[in-house]
Amino acid sequence: MIKVIVVEDHPIMVEGLKNILLNDAGIEMKGDYGNGKSVLQALEKEQPDVILMDVNLPDISGVTLCMEIKKKYEDIRIIGLSIHDEQPVIHSMLQNGASGYVLKNALGTEIIRAIYAIMDGEEYLCSNTKEALKNADAELLKAIPRITRREKEILQLIGKGLTTMQIADQLFISTHTVESHRKNLMEKFGVNNTTTVVKLATEYKLL
Amino acid sequence: MIKVIVVEDHPIMVEGLKNILLNDAGIEMKGDYGNGKSVLQALEKEQPDVILMDVNLPDISGVTLCMEIKKKYEDIRIIGLSIHDEQPVIHSMLQNGASGYVLKNALGTEIIRAIYAIMDGEEYLCSNTKEALKNADAELLKAIPRITRREKEILQLIGKGLTTMQIADQLFISTHTVESHRKNLMEKFGVNNTTTVVKLATEYKLL
DNA sequence: TGTAAAACCCCTGTTTTCCGGTATTTTTTC
DNA sequence: GAAAAAATACCGGAAAACAGGGGTTTTACA
Structure with a gap:
C-alpha cells in the first residue's frame, strides 16, 4: 500500500x-x-x-x-x-x-x-x-531578467513612489549608487526609463 | 428532494x-x-x-x-x-x-x-x-480614477516608454500639454510621479 | 584557488519630469 | 440654457532622472 x-x-x-x-x-x-x-x-x-x-x-x-x-x-x-x-x-x-x-x-x-x-x-x-x-x-525568450537582491530592493522602493534621494537616505547609500542600480535595472529590462521597468515588473508580479 | x-x-x-x-x-x-x-x-x-x-x-x-x-x-x-x-x-x-x-x-x-x-x-x-x-x-475608496480619453491615450504612450516630447510629436500637441495631462493623471491617482501612476494603471489592468 | 564576471558603489553633465501657475473649450448639471 | 465643472491646452523655473564614465568588493566556477 x-x-x-x-x-x-x-x-x-x-x-x-x-x-x-x-x-x-x-x-x-x-x-x-x-x-x-x-x-x-x-x-x-x-x-x-x-x-x-x-x-x-x-x-x-x-x-x-x-x-x-x-x-x-x-x-x-x-x-x-x-x-x-x-x-x-x-x-x-x-x-x-x-x-x-x-x-x-x-x-x-x-x-x-x-x-x-x-x-x-x-x-x-x-x-x-x-x-x-x-x-x-x-x-x-522575453524572460524575467535576473535581478540582484539590491536591485529588487531598489525596484520595490521605486514602485512605492520614492525618489532617488529618498531611497538613498533609506538605504544609507549615495544617490549616485541608487541611480546606478536604476540604470542597471533599465539595462536588464531592456528599456530606457524607470517607468517602463516598473510596468514590466508589475506585470511579472515582481512588485 | x-x-x-x-x-x-x-x-x-x-x-x-x-x-x-x-x-x-x-x-x-x-x-x-x-x-x-x-x-x-x-x-x-x-x-x-x-x-x-x-x-x-x-x-x-x-x-x-x-x-x-x-x-x-x-x-x-x-x-x-x-x-x-x-x-x-x-x-x-x-x-x-x-x-x-x-x-x-x-x-x-x-x-x-x-x-x-x-x-x-x-x-x-x-x-x-x-x-x-x-x-x-x-x-x-481608493478606486480606479475616472480618466478621460485623452488621458488614457497619453497614459498608454507613457506606458510604452515614450518621453513627453515623443508623445507631443505623435499627438501633434505641445510638450506642455502632455505634461499637463501627466500632472492630471498624477493628481487623479493621488501620487506624485508618473512611475507610480503606471504601476497602479498596470495593476488595474488599464494598460 | 585564482580569476573572471557580476554585484555594488560613486561622479559629472544633460535631459526629462515635476510643480506652480493661467487660458480656452467641452461636458455636466441644475 | 446658464453656471459650474471638467477636459484640454500652454508657460517657465526647480527638481529629479538619465547617460556615460570609473572604481571596489563578492560570487561563481573552471
Whole structure:
C-alpha cells in the first residue's frame, strides 16, 4: 500500500482527492492537512510515501514547504498541485524536490497515475503542465531578467513612489549608487526609463 | 428532494462536490457539466432547482452564463463558486441573478447551508465572501480614477516608454500639454510621479 | 584557488519630469 | 440654457532622472 497524505486548504478539493484516492486499492490515504505547519508537525511522528501538496497554502509557500520537507525526509516524494500553470512556479517546485506536478483541472486518474509513476522513480507532469511548459519556452525568450537582491530592493522602493534621494537616505547609500542600480535595472529590462521597468515588473508580479 | 446540478471544469472539485451533496439526504445531485455550453443544452431537457456554478469556465464567463440561465429559466437558483474573492466578480454575479456565492476554500457544510438558504429565498454568502466584500469597501475608496480619453491615450504612450516630447510629436500637441495631462493623471491617482501612476494603471489592468 | 564576471558603489553633465501657475473649450448639471 | 465643472491646452523655473564614465568588493566556477 502506498501511503499518501494531502496538504490542501480547500475542503471541497480535499473531499474530491479523498474520494479519488480511496477508490484505488493500492493507495492508502493517511490524512489531510490544511496548512504547512500542521503537516510538518505530523511528519515528525509518521512519514508517508507521497505527499500531494497544494502550491498555494495559507501559511507558507508550496515551494518553501517542499524544500523543507525534502531536507528533513528525503525519501518522501512530493506532487505539486495547483491551479497555476505558470512556468516559474512549476520549475521552482521541481527544482526544490517535487517529483510531480498536476494541475487542478486534471482528471482524477491523472492523480493516481502520477502517484504510481513517481513511486516508480519517474518524474510525472500532467498533460496540461507539459503544455504549459512548452508554451513557456517561447516566453522564456522575453524572460524575467535576473535581478540582484539590491536591485529588487531598489525596484520595490521605486514602485512605492520614492525618489532617488529618498531611497538613498533609506538605504544609507549615495544617490549616485541608487541611480546606478536604476540604470542597471533599465539595462536588464531592456528599456530606457524607470517607468517602463516598473510596468514590466508589475506585470511579472515582481512588485 | 432538492435537485442540484454542478457546473465546474475541475474534475477533482466535481468529485468533492458530489461527495458533499450525496451525503445530504435532502439533496439530489442530478449531474455535472464541465462548461457553459453543455449545461445550456442539458437545461433544455430538464431543469434543476439549484445550479452550483464555477465562475471561471473554459468557454464562457460565469457572469454571462448566470445571466443567460436566469433569462430563460428564472426559477433556477444559482450559487456562484470561485477561488476569487474579488469584489467586482462577486457583485456582478449577484447582480446577474446569482442567489449565493461561496468561495472554494469554504467548508463542505457551507455549500449545503447555502443550498438550503437560497431554497428558502434567502441570499447566501459564505463567511469569506462577506469578509472580502467588507474589505472591498475600503478599497472602493481608493478606486480606479475616472480618466478621460485623452488621458488614457497619453497614459498608454507613457506606458510604452515614450518621453513627453515623443508623445507631443505623435499627438501633434505641445510638450506642455502632455505634461499637463501627466500632472492630471498624477493628481487623479493621488501620487506624485508618473512611475507610480503606471504601476497602479498596470495593476488595474488599464494598460 | 585564482580569476573572471557580476554585484555594488560613486561622479559629472544633460535631459526629462515635476510643480506652480493661467487660458480656452467641452461636458455636466441644475 | 446658464453656471459650474471638467477636459484640454500652454508657460517657465526647480527638481529629479538619465547617460556615460570609473572604481571596489563578492560570487561563481573552471
